[in-house]
Amino acid sequence: MDAQLVAQVVVLAAFYSLVGTGYVLVYRASRVLNLANGELLMLCAYFLFALTVLGRGLLPLMVLLALVLVAVVAGVIYWATIRPMTGHPVFSIVLMTVGLAIVLRGVSELVWTAQARYPLEVLGITNKTLHLPAGAAVTVVEAGAVAAAVLFIGGVIAFLRLARIGMQMRASAEHPVLASQRGVNIHLAFALSWALAAIGAGIAGLAFAANVRLEPNIAEQGLRALAVPLAGGLTSILGTVIASLMVAMSENLAVRYADPLLAGVVPYFIILAFIILRPWGLLGEEEELERV
Amino acid sequence: MRRTMVILFVVSILLAACRAEKQPGTPTASPAAAGEPYNVGAVAAITGPVASTYAPFTEGFRLYIRHLNARGGINGHPVNLVVKDSQANPSVAGALAKELFESNNALTVVMLGPSSNILPVLEQAKPLGAAVLSSTGCIDQQAPPDPDPLLFCTPLLAGGIGSHLAPVVEYIAQQGGPGAKVFLSALDIPASRAIVDDATKRLQGKGLEARMVVVPNPPPADLGPIARQGIDFGAQWGTGGAPEEATLALFQALLRQGWRGTWVGDPPLGYDDILERFKSDQLIISFGVYPLAERKPFHAELEAAAREFGSAFPVPRLMYGWALGVMVESALRQCGWPCDRAKFQQAMNNLEVDYGASGIWPAGAKLKFTPTDHIGQRYQRLYKWDSASNRIVPVGPWYRVEHTGKREVSVTVVSQQ
Numbered sequence: 001m002d003a004q005l006v007a008q009v010v011v012l013a014a015f016y017s018l019v020g021t022g023y024v025l026v027y028r029a030s031r032v033l034n035l036a037n038g039e040l041l042m043l044c045a046y047f048l049f050a051l052t053v054l055g056r057g058l059l060p061l062m063v064l065l066a067l068v069l070v071a072v073v074a075g076v077i078y079w080a081t082i083r084p085m086t087g088h089p090v091f092s093i094v095l096m097t098v099g100l101a102i103v104l105r106g107v108s109e110l111v112w113t114a115q116a117r118y119p120l121e122v123l124g125i126t127n128k129t130l131h132l133p134a135g136a137a138v139t140v141v142e143a144g145a146v147a148a149a150v151l152f153i154g155g156v157i158a159f160l161r162l163a164r165i166g167m168q169m170r171a172s173a174e175h176p177v178l179a180s181q182r183g184v185n186i187h188l189a190f191a192l193s194w195a196l197a198a199i200g201a202g203i204a205g206l207a208f209a210a211n212v213r214l215e216p217n218i219a220e221q222g223l224r225a226l227a228v229p230l231a232g233g234l235t236s237i238l239g240t241v242i243a244s245l246m247v248a249m250s251e252n253l254a255v256r257y258a259d260p261l262l263a264g265v266v267p268y269f270i271i272l273a274f275i276i277l278r279p280w281g282l283l284g285e286e287e288e289l290e291r292v
Numbered sequence: 293m294r295r296t297m298v299i300l301f302v303v304s305i306l307l308a309a310c311r312a313e314k315q316p317g318t319p320t321a322s323p324a325a326a327g328e329p330y331n332v333g334a335v336a337a338i339t340g341p342v343a344s345t346y347a348p349f350t351e352g353f354r355l356y357i358r359h360l361n362a363r364g365g366i367n368g369h370p371v372n373l374v375v376k377d378s379q380a381n382p383s384v385a386g387a388l389a390k391e392l393f394e395s396n397n398a399l400t401v402v403m404l405g406p407s408s409n410i411l412p413v414l415e416q417a418k419p420l421g422a423a424v425l426s427s428t429g430c431i432d433q434q435a436p437p438d439p440d441p442l443l444f445c446t447p448l449l450a451g452g453i454g455s456h457l458a459p460v461v462e463y464i465a466q467q468g469g470p471g472a473k474v475f476l477s478a479l480d481i482p483a484s485r486a487i488v489d490d491a492t493k494r495l496q497g498k499g500l501e502a503r504m505v506v507v508p509n510p511p512p513a514d515l516g517p518i519a520r521q522g523i524d525f526g527a528q529w530g531t532g533g534a535p536e537e538a539t540l541a542l543f544q545a546l547l548r549q550g551w552r553g554t555w556v557g558d559p560p561l562g563y564d565d566i567l568e569r570f571k572s573d574q575l576i577i578s579f580g581v582y583p584l585a586e587r588k589p590f591h592a593e594l595e596a597a598a599r600e601f602g603s604a605f606p607v608p609r610l611m612y613g614w615a616l617g618v619m620v621e622s623a624l625r626q627c628g629w630p631c632d633r634a635k636f637q638q639a640m641n642n643l644e645v646d647y648g649a650s651g652i653w654p655a656g657a658k659l660k661f662t663p664t665d666h667i668g669q670r671y672q673r674l675y676k677w678d679s680a681s682n683r684i685v686p687v688g689p690w691y692r693v694e695h696t697g698k699r700e701v702s703v704t705v706v707s708q709q
Contacts, residue, residue, distance in 0.1 A: 008516045015513055113604045114343030116536065121569055129550055137549045208513060212541055215344045221513045255517035261480055263517065264508030
């Protein structure tokens with residue numbers, strides 16, 4: 001395998017694992033598949049675009065603000081739409097996330113139009129190419145996305161294991177009634193899951209917008225990344241990371257050695273294969289799955 | 293739960309209302325044009341996977357109609373333009389066309405979206421004998437010598453199979469010479485594939501090595517693997533026949549991997565802002581109208597209209613839609629008053645648009661449809677960013693491209709101005 005192929009697999013896997021971790025966080029907390037995750041990815045990128053008015057010197061602050069904003073939006077979404085549906089069938093809640101996705105995309109189109117935007121260029125920043133050993137090349141943004149994915153996923157795992165509120169989140173996910181009786185504010189824990197998920201998707205959105213382009217349709221990339229948690233296990237962050245590499249590798253190999261058109265099909269093929277053969281994924285918990 | 297669902301429902305309805313709006317080209321928008329309106333429908337991909345191409349195109353078209361109505365319409369009759377959002381979905385496009393014909397009594401439906409939407413719209417028009425004007429890649433059913441009597445193609449943003457990339461093929465063949473390696477990209481939609489396949493064969497026929505790749509629709513997150521194919525192929529030149537979302541992303545992916553070749557973009561990339569954004573010697577673009585940098589009379593009119601009526605898009609992105617408006621106005625004028633669907637189809641069959649007069653095309657250049665040719669002529673010129681003068685400059689002359697058969701074309705040099 002050549003160095004460029006390895007670089008491309010790692011970059012794409014980083015993107016997928018950022019989005020995929022978001023699906024896992026929300027699912028673990030509330031057993032809900034958040035189909036608006038891609039729209040949160042897009043929204044964060046638009047927040048960055050809106051903040052470019054601050055000027056290029058404040059880029060780190062803009063990135064931070066964009067992530068905070070999307071986390072707040074996700075928390076509010078949970079509080080305003082998902083929380084009142086507690087106790088309702090999962091099917092209704094998943095449908096609610098579909099509705100949310102439509103609303104978020106529609107609002108974005110109304111506010112920012114469908115025109116393609118390029119946030120870095122607005123700031124006059126060039127996304128330079130880094131030449132790696134053995135002839136591979138990635139951009140600064142791509143390298144940054146890989147580093148951000150490592151930090152984010154590592155940070156989330158540490159947070160869930162070590163931080164008090166992280167442990168409360170795990171407890172709420174495992175047994176909400178017991179956790180609630182022990183004084184855990186389970187809705188705060190669930191809202192925090194949504195916020196963390198939005199931050200993961202948001203980082204992916206910022207990377208995509210800075211590296212490729214920004215337009216409402218980039219939300220589709222969130223749906224494409226759905227293959228990752230389904231393959232890795234909807235309850236396993238580690239499984240998501242492994243599945244990210246697997247899906248990214250499959251996509252790249254399909255393009256390289258078969259047909260580029262397969263790049264669009266491979267993630268969905270993987271979704272189908274896992275739903276049929278191993279519905280709980282590589283490292284997911286074998287649980288009773290509700291048929292929708 | 294019920295309260296939440298109600299809130300979501302209301303928000304969705306509001307959004308839908310904002311999209312399927314009563315258009316600004318309504319008679320009430322025009323104090324000067326008070327007569328009965330010409331009803332024109334448009335099925336446009338203003339949201340969905342290719343919206344960044346078609347939303348500004350549609351906006352330019354609407355802007356022209358508002359501008360026309362504000363000047364008194366056509367002999368006192370305003371144009372009532374109703375735009376519906378197809379989301380680039382063929383079945384939605386067909387259903388909306390039916391609605392426009394039946395509920396809005398549209399004389400014609402203008403289709404602004406991918407080529408896959410053309411035939412579903414035509415299916416709705418056929419029983420009514422109404423003309424359909426498509427503003428995307430032209431298909432064989434529009435080309436001479438036996439076009440579908442009801443189907444017409446605007447030769448602005450995109451051309452037909454054989455004509456769309458003809459000037460690009462000429463340029464690359466001339467500059468690259470035999471043996472040069474060319475990497476071509478198509479989007480996985482019918483017209484794009486056919487256009488690029490045809491260009492690949494033409495380049496190979498001229499002794500160049502050409503390799504075509506089809507990009508999935510919608511394009512994946514990372515076009516790097518596809519770009520790598522071009523680099524491994526050793527491509528010195530690149531081009532594509534697809535909306536901006538596919539071709540420009542591939543060019544960027546090539547650049548990210550340190551590609552040193554030259555990309556010659558087709559007219560869907562023909563906007564000043566793209567050349568200004570890259571400021572790169574590696575990018576040349578074929579424009580289907582004069583770029584804003586050339587400051588022609590139609591640019592001044594367009595800028596004034598954008599100021600007067602407002603637009604969410606930058607002026608260069610509105611040029612092609614504006615030019616489409618000029619075409620529709622010409623057809624309605626030739627139709628006269630009262631105009632019905634049969635008369636409009638006849639007007640389209642013999643349409644003559646003087647695009648040279650307003651500086652959309654070079655002086656003297658006209659678009660002419662005939663009963664045997666529903667694509668007509670198209671004019672293209674290549675432009676690039678010149679780092680020395682810090683501006684957009686032409687690369688060579690204007691080319692006039694005309695179909696002589698379904699996929700046979702003639703390319704002639706017409707003007708250096």
